[in-house]
Amino acid sequence: MAPTSDIEIGRVLRASTTGFAIGCRVGQLSTPAFGSLVKAQPVDSRETIYGLIYNMNIDDDQLIRRLVMAESPRPEAINDQRANRMLPIEMSVLAVGYRRNGQLYQGLPPRPPLNLDPVFLCQDREEVTGFTGKLGYLRLLLRGGDRLPTDQLLVAHIRHVYQQRGHDAVWANRVVQELVELLRSNYDLLVPTLEALSDALPELTVET
Amino acid sequence: MTLEFEKLTDSLEKMAHSAARRQQESDALLAAALTQLRRYAVSWERLERCLERAVAETNEKFFRAARPIAATEPLDQGIPAPDCPPEALLIASDGSQIMPDRHGEFLYYLINVGLIIYEHGYGRSPQTITYPTLGFPKPAPTTETEAVDEDAFVANSGAISVRRDMAEIGALADTVWEWRRGIQPLLAILDQRLLYWPIGSSGGADSQEAIQAWLAAMKKMQDAGCLLAGYIDRPGKSSVMTLLATLQIEESGFDLASLTEQRDWSGPNDADLYGRILQPGERSPVFIDISHHNRRFAEQDPALEVCFFYLNPGKGIARVDIPRWVAEQPAAVATTHGLLYDQCQILGDYPYVLTRADEIAVVGRREQEELEHRIALRMQDYGLAGSITGKQQAKNFARSDKTRHE
Numbered sequence: 132m133a134p135t136s137d138i139e140i141g142r143v144l145r146a147s148t149t150g151f152a153i154g155c156r157v158g159q160l161s162t163p164a165f166g167s168l169v170k171a172q173p174v175d176s177r178e179t180i181y182g183l184i185y186n187m188n189i190d191d192d193q194l195i196r197r198l199v200m201a202e203s204p205r206p207e208a209i210n211d212q213r214a215n216r217m218l219p220i221e222m223s224v225l226a227v228g229y230r231r232n233g234q235l236y237q238g239l240p241p242r243p244p245l246n247l248d249p250v251f252l253c254q255d256r257e258e259v260t261g262f263t264g265k266l267g268y269l270r271l272l273l274r275g276g277d278r279l280p281t282d283q284l285l286v287a288h289i290r291h292v293y294q295q296r297g298h299d300a301v302w303a304n305r306v307v308q309e310l311v312e313l314l315r316s317n318y319d320l321l322v323p324t325l326e327a328l329s330d331a332l333p334e335l336t337v338e339t
Numbered sequence: 340m341t342l343e344f345e346k347l348t349d350s351l352e353k354m355a356h357s358a359a360r361r362q363q364e365s366d367a368l369l370a371a372a373l374t375q376l377r378r379y380a381v382s383w384e385r386l387e388r389c390l391e392r393a394v395a396e397t398n399e400k401f402f403r404a405a406r407p408i409a410a411t412e413p414l415d416q417g418i419p420a421p422d423c424p425p426e427a428l429l430i431a432s433d434g435s436q437i438m439p440d441r442h443g444e445f446l447y448y449l450i451n452v453g454l455i456i457y458e459h460g461y462g463r464s465p466q467t468i469t470y471p472t473l474g475f476p477k478p479a480p481t482t483e484t485e486a487v488d489e490d491a492f493v494a495n496s497g498a499i500s501v502r503r504d505m506a507e508i509g510a511l512a513d514t515v516w517e518w519r520r521g522i523q524p525l526l527a528i529l530d531q532r533l534l535y536w537p538i539g540s541s542g543g544a545d546s547q548e549a550i551q552a553w554l555a556a557m558k559k560m561q562d563a564g565c566l567l568a569g570y571i572d573r574p575g576k577s578s579v580m581t582l583l584a585t586l587q588i589e590e591s592g593f594d595l596a597s598l599t600e601q602r603d604w605s606g607p608n609d610a611d612l613y614g615r616i617l618q619p620g621e622r623s624p625v626f627i628d629i630s631h632h633n634r635r636f637a638e639q640d641p642a643l644e645v646c647f648f649y650l651n652p653g654k655g656i657a658r659v660d661i662p663r664w665v666a667e668q669p670a671a672v673a674t675t676h677g678l679l680y681d682q683c684q685i686l687g688d689y690p691y692v693l694t695r696a697d698e699i700a701v702v703g704r705r706e707q708e709e710l711e712h713r714i715a716l717r718m719q720d721y722g723l724a725g726s727i728t729g730k731q732q733a734k735n736f737a738r739s740d741k742t743r744h745e
Contacts (some may be wrong), residue, residue, distance in 0.1 A: 194694065194698070197687060198685065198686065198688045199689065201684065201685055201686065201687065202684070204685065205459075205685055205691075206462035207457055207458065207459065207461070207462060207464070208463035208691055210463060211464050211465045211467075211695065212464065215464060215465065215696075241401070262621075
């Protein structure tokens with residue numbers, strides 16, 4: 132069961148072992164953000180699958196293109212497009228862990244979620260703290276390849292979790308140390324990541 | 340690929356050559372018509388006299404022309420779009436159908452009407468509604484008008500089109516009636532001509548019934564106090580061209596038959612004529628449609644007589660049909676003109692509400708497959724198994740790797 136504080140942000144459109152795509156309505160877009168921790172929560176006994184949002188895609192069609200070309204789109208038409216027309220907003224999620232029989236695991240899930248499984252934004256502090264307590268999932272993020280904007284995703288995710296954990300500087304510094312360790316042979320990624328992190332969390336003393 | 344394009348090379352050449360020659364002829368005729376229009380733009384007495392004589396001396400069944408509704412708007416002048424009312428309610432409907440398929444698994448037809456309620460000036464999201472209707476062969480004996488015989492059911496496509504038209508205007512009239520005490524002005528819009536005449540039906544009692552139903556729906560909208568417009572994109576009417584042709588009726592040797600041959604004329608039409616005059620947003624003067632169909636409308640109720648004007652919606656020329664109860668009130672015409680042009684500006688050249696009503700109404704191929712899947716499931720409950728014909732099966736195989744673009 133998802134904690135009552137969790138917010139449903141859409142449903143699974145398609146999935147694989149390494150991640151899944153979520154379709155959501157415009158009204159559901161206000162809470163999820165790039166880097167957020169989310170979970171696909173099956174209604175049956177299958178695993179809850181955790182992931183990080185690494186991309187959001189908003190498709191167009193011919194009607195949207197014509198409206199964009201209009202000098203001043205009417206608010207009625209804009210709201211019609213957003214509320215009535217069936218153009219889902221698509222979010223891509225990198226799978227980073229799962230929960231089975233109440234036990235949390237970091238790593239790829241044994242099987243992907245199914246189409247239309249509901250997906251929730253992880254809001255519950257205890258759950259977020261529990262999942263991010265270990266940092267093994269960062270390896271999956273660093274191995275995501277070219278499809279991921281890795282440095283920006285790391286920074287966005289760390290900033291979210293830092294806040295959700297109650298501005299937990301100890302945790303943030305552990306993450307930095309872990310990144311330094313994992314990226315010691317990849318300065319091209321490490322340096323911009325630490326610089327961006329310093330900008331995003333100026334109150335944090337990044338100790339390298 | 341089975342189309343051997345090289346075998347069409349000669350035909351393509353002839354086609355382009357023919358089109359170029361027709362264009363030259365058409366340009367010459369259009370220039371002459373424009374000269375006539377400008378010369379007689381305010382010759383109200385002569386226009387009326389010639390038109391009356393043409394009506395009296397030609398076969399009414401084949402004579403189609405236009406009469407200016409008032410001697411106030413010169414025929415060669417475009418009338419700019421007035422300011423749009425700050426608030427208004429627009430309701431538009433459109434329909435689509437799936438025709439019965441003899442080669443399909445089960446015999447059925449579907450009519451789907453899409454309707455949009457758009458509160459102009461409020462910024463709110465419009466409401467959209469659909470009204471799907473499933474038709475199928477009924478067991479005999481039946482009191483329904485539905486054909487029992489499966490061959491007749493399949494051959495009934497003309498009647499299904501008429502039912503779709505009735506469903507479109509019926510849903511529009513009912514919705515207008517529900518909203519009649521709401522936001523004013525209320526403009527109801529159809530994506531077709533108002534001077535309805537069933538095409539493809541038997542022409543018998545069914546047709547008369549359809550026309551009566553159409554007129555009843557128009558009357559209901561008049562009683563609701565709304566404005567009504569039928570919007571026709573790329574119209575083919577030549578009624579104003581015929582009006583100009585009647586100006587020669589007093590000349591000796593004039594061939595009266597030429598006035599009734601206009602209907603087969605492939606030369607320039609009214610849209611070509613006003614395409615040379617109207618700037619974006621401008622409309623033509625309002626005309627009354629002169630035809631025996633419209634006479635029947637007027638005999639039923641003078642307020643239902645169909646009038647029209649041409650509009651430059653931003654690109655090309657559209658015709659806007661309006662009933663006489665709108666046409667004879669300059670303020671109502673101005674409101675209709677202003678709201679329609681405002682709608683056209685949203686997408687550039689076509690009313691937004693009609694685009695959306697069409698989109699809501701259209702049943703895509705995937706939806707059709709889902710419907711047929713559900714029909715098959717329900718049939719299984721009764722131990723009925725459908726089968727597609729060998730012909731359809733072969734088509735499915737042959738086309739299976741091709742993408743259908745909807």
